[in-house]
Amino acid sequence: MPQMNMVQAINDALRVAMSADRRVVLLGEDVGKVGGVFRVTAGLYDEFGADRVIDAPLTENGIIGAAVGMAMYGMVPVPEIQFADFLWPAYEQVVNELSKYRYRSGGEFSASMVIRTPVGGGIRGGHYHSQHPEVQFVCLPGIKVVIPSNAHDAKGLLLSAIADPDPVVFFEPKRVYRAAKGEVPSGDYRVPLGKAAVVRPGRDITVLAYGAMLYEALDAASKVAKQGVECEVIDLRTLWPVDIDTIVSSVKKTGRVAVVHEAPRTMGFASELITLVCEKAFYHLEAPPLRITGFDTPFPYALEAEYMPLSHRIVPAVLQAVRSG
Amino acid sequence: MKSQEYFDSRYPIWRVLRDDGTLDPELDPRISVQDVVHIYRYLVLTRTLDRRLTALQRQGRVGFHVGSLGEEAAIVGAAFALRESDWIFPCYRELGAALIRGLDLQRFIDNMFGNRNDTVKGRQMPDHYTCREKKFVSISSPVGTQITQAVGFAWGAKIDGQDLATLVFFGDGATSTPEFHSGMNLAGVFKVPTIFLCRNNGWAISTPTSQQTASETFAQKGEAYGVPGIRVDGNDLFAVIAAVRLALARIEAGEGPTLIEALTYRMGGHSTSDDPDRYRGDEQLRPWQERDPLERVRQYLVLHGAWDDAKQQRLDREHDENFKRAVARAEATPPPSLESMFDDVYAELPWSLREQKEQLLQGPRAPKGH
Numbered sequence: 001m002p003q004m005n006m007v008q009a010i011n012d013a014l015r016v017a018m019s020a021d022r023r024v025v026l027l028g029e030d031v032g033k034v035g036g037v038f039r040v041t042a043g044l045y046d047e048f049g050a051d052r053v054i055d056a057p058l059t060e061n062g063i064i065g066a067a068v069g070m071a072m073y074g075m076v077p078v079p080e081i082q083f084a085d086f087l088w089p090a091y092e093q094v095v096n097e098l099s100k101y102r103y104r105s106g107g108e109f110s111a112s113m114v115i116r117t118p119v120g121g122g123i124r125g126g127h128y129h130s131q132h133p134e135v136q137f138v139c140l141p142g143i144k145v146v147i148p149s150n151a152h153d154a155k156g157l158l159l160s161a162i163a164d165p166d167p168v169v170f171f172e173p174k175r176v177y178r179a180a181k182g183e184v185p186s187g188d189y190r191v192p193l194g195k196a197a198v199v200r201p202g203r204d205i206t207v208l209a210y211g212a213m214l215y216e217a218l219d220a221a222s223k224v225a226k227q228g229v230e231c232e233v234i235d236l237r238t239l240w241p242v243d244i245d246t247i248v249s250s251v252k253k254t255g256r257v258a259v260v261h262e263a264p265r266t267m268g269f270a271s272e273l274i275t276l277v278c279e280k281a282f283y284h285l286e287a288p289p290l291r292i293t294g295f296d297t298p299f300p301y302a303l304e305a306e307y308m309p310l311s312h313r314i315v316p317a318v319l320q321a322v323r324s325g
Numbered sequence: 326m327k328s329q330e331y332f333d334s335r336y337p338i339w340r341v342l343r344d345d346g347t348l349d350p351e352l353d354p355r356i357s358v359q360d361v362v363h364i365y366r367y368l369v370l371t372r373t374l375d376r377r378l379t380a381l382q383r384q385g386r387v388g389f390h391v392g393s394l395g396e397e398a399a400i401v402g403a404a405f406a407l408r409e410s411d412w413i414f415p416c417y418r419e420l421g422a423a424l425i426r427g428l429d430l431q432r433f434i435d436n437m438f439g440n441r442n443d444t445v446k447g448r449q450m451p452d453h454y455t456c457r458e459k460k461f462v463s464i465s466s467p468v469g470t471q472i473t474q475a476v477g478f479a480w481g482a483k484i485d486g487q488d489l490a491t492l493v494f495f496g497d498g499a500t501s502t503p504e505f506h507s508g509m510n511l512a513g514v515f516k517v518p519t520i521f522l523c524r525n526n527g528w529a530i531s532t533p534t535s536q537q538t539a540s541e542t543f544a545q546k547g548e549a550y551g552v553p554g555i556r557v558d559g560n561d562l563f564a565v566i567a568a569v570r571l572a573l574a575r576i577e578a579g580e581g582p583t584l585i586e587a588l589t590y591r592m593g594g595h596s597t598s599d600d601p602d603r604y605r606g607d608e609q610l611r612p613w614q615e616r617d618p619l620e621r622v623r624q625y626l627v628l629h630g631a632w633d634d635a636k637q638q639r640l641d642r643e644h645d646e647n648f649k650r651a652v653a654r655a656e657a658t659p660p661p662s663l664e665s666m667f668d669d670v671y672a673e674l675p676w677s678l679r680e681q682k683e684q685l686l687q688g689p690r691a692p693k694g695h
Binding site: 023025051052054056057059061062064065066067068069070071072073074075077089092093096097100101102103104105106107108109110141142144164165166194240241244245 | 414443444445446448449453455456457462463465467470472473474475476477478479480481482484485491503504506507508510511514515668669670671672675676677
């Protein structure tokens with residue numbers, strides 16, 4: 001089986017989807033000739049032509065608005081927003097149009113598409129190339145939100161997202177774009193949406209993570225294991241609809257839960273996950289749930305390693321939760 | 326504004342229907358008198374519905390209405406000029422376009438009441454209907470969002486090798502939105518077969534066009550995007566049809582989009598929630614009353630011996646009866662089912678909505694009167 005990094009795996013998924021279905025089109029800033037600023041779409045312009053790999057003008061609201069129209073026509077657009085930080089001009093189209101089309105038309109129209117966008121910090125990108133705005137999409141009825149952590153899942157999840165009848169925001173953790181290497185099957189295969197993966201079983205505490213922070217959670221888990229604490233690390237993979245069954249059954253087993261994410265803490269996704277755990281497994285909890293997250297500041301440039309919830313912050317938090325309970 | 330000012334501009338106004346009821350032979354779109362009668366019936370229907378629905382809103386029987394008084398010719402004429410293959414991306418003021426496309430009156434009235442037969446299942450305000458089978462797209466309230474979508478739809482069809490155009494309606498206020506800029510720009514760059522129809526009706530709620538733009542015309546905004554702009558008398562049915570047909574001819578020749586500025590006037594409020602007396606006077610209405618688009622078409626038909634008072638009375642009676650029958654039926658129809666609140670959010674109910682649906686169904690009901 002070929003070894004690929006996440007960039008290559010996503011590229012391969014797009015090639016598989018475009019080869020199988022001529023309705024699949026890509027559009028975005030610099031996605032064509034240059035293959036995207038991260039080279040995720042490299043080679044596709046030559047293979048599928050300028051009509052299907054469209055170098056768009058610099059207009060995020062135009063790209064997503066046009067993609068909504070294309071989807072209504074019956075195409076399967078996979079627009080790229082160059083950085084998740086640049087999604088906001090398109091947010092009106094996502095909030096008021098894309099997420100509501102099926103509902104507001106009583107099922108007459110829908111706009112199935114996948115918005116791909118690199119996300120997250122740790123690349124010295126400052127405020128505007130580092131943010132992790134998943135909650136602004138998780139909170140929208142009608143939208144699904146996906147984030148892979150590895151090459152195998154990236155391809156399989158993207159192919160599922162492209163085939164899905166609902167609009168999907170597909171976050172790509174750019175910090176591990178090239179570091180997350182692994183075996184990737186050739187051809188079409190699917191990793192189902194809505195299914196988390198227990199990537200490290202353990203008995204003492206459930207650690208929920210996704211995207212680039214999964215690796216920090218795993219690193220912390222191996223460190224605390226040396227002190228006899230066993231983390232059960234879960235890669236959420238789909239943020240919404242989240243795999244509640246896997247989370248709840250894990251917490252019922254471990255009695256503790258920590259959520260790790262890069263985004264700011266207040267109203268972060270951890271708040272929703274912990275509320276769900278409290279609603280469904282409160283009497284199984286043996287310690288207060290933990291939020292190990294970015295701080296409630298704009299994403300800082302020089303101090304990004306201090307801002308992000310890297311393993312050095314996860315280790316003591318987890319140890320304290322396990323020992324105090 | 327005096328009409329002479331328009332003719333002095335770089336974008337002269339197309340007029341076909343002269344004051345004496347004859348047509349300018351140079352621009353005449355050559356519509357049969359029979360077709361003009363057909364269109365006229367929808368102009369009158371649109372106005373009848375506006376009047377009737379406004380009355381129902383005042384009586385508290387429907388929640389809201391957004392009308393098109395004075396703008397009917399631009400709306401109905403543009404829709405008539407399209408080919409059967411073409412799609413309409415409406416703003417929220419284009420009821421006449423939906424009707425002439427074949428939107429069933431009962432279906433529309435059911436939407437006004439948000440009842441169980443409403444095809445959008447009572448989820449939207451009145452006047453937010455959908456009619457896919459007539460190629461009339463779902464309506465939303467935010468201004469301008471349909472513009473980029475209309476471009477994307479036609480662009481998708483172009484990539485797919487299908488011969489169709491989209492016509493997108495929007496008001497003068499929408500030209501200030503990012504959607505207008507993005508949509509015009511994309512359509513210009515990619516030669517997308519979209520017709521941009523700006524109903525310049527003088528007002529965006531209380532904001533006059535002079536405060537919407539410093540441009541002399543809206544048509545000239547096309548120039549910056551490489552999209553030819555034309556200005557027509559929007560109260561002249563024949564000029565509107567001629568302009569849309571010209572835009573279609575450009576599309577058929579592979580020349581891409583056209584921007585049409587239809588000069589008209591919003592004779593009513595923005596909606597039933599608006600009181601235009603607060604920001605404009607009768608003296609502003611008067612010149613436009615003299616150019617009432619319906620009266621001008623009626624004059625034309627009378628001149629051609631195709632219309633008379635007896636026919637008008639018959640038509641008015643027919644519209645009134647149809648309206649009353651549709652309203653009676655809509656009012657007797659129950660509201661949407663509770664369960665339906667959760668349908669169509671996703672293609673399938675996720676666990677979270679299954680739980681919430683269960684909670685709603687087993688929980689207390691809202692007090693009556695809400």
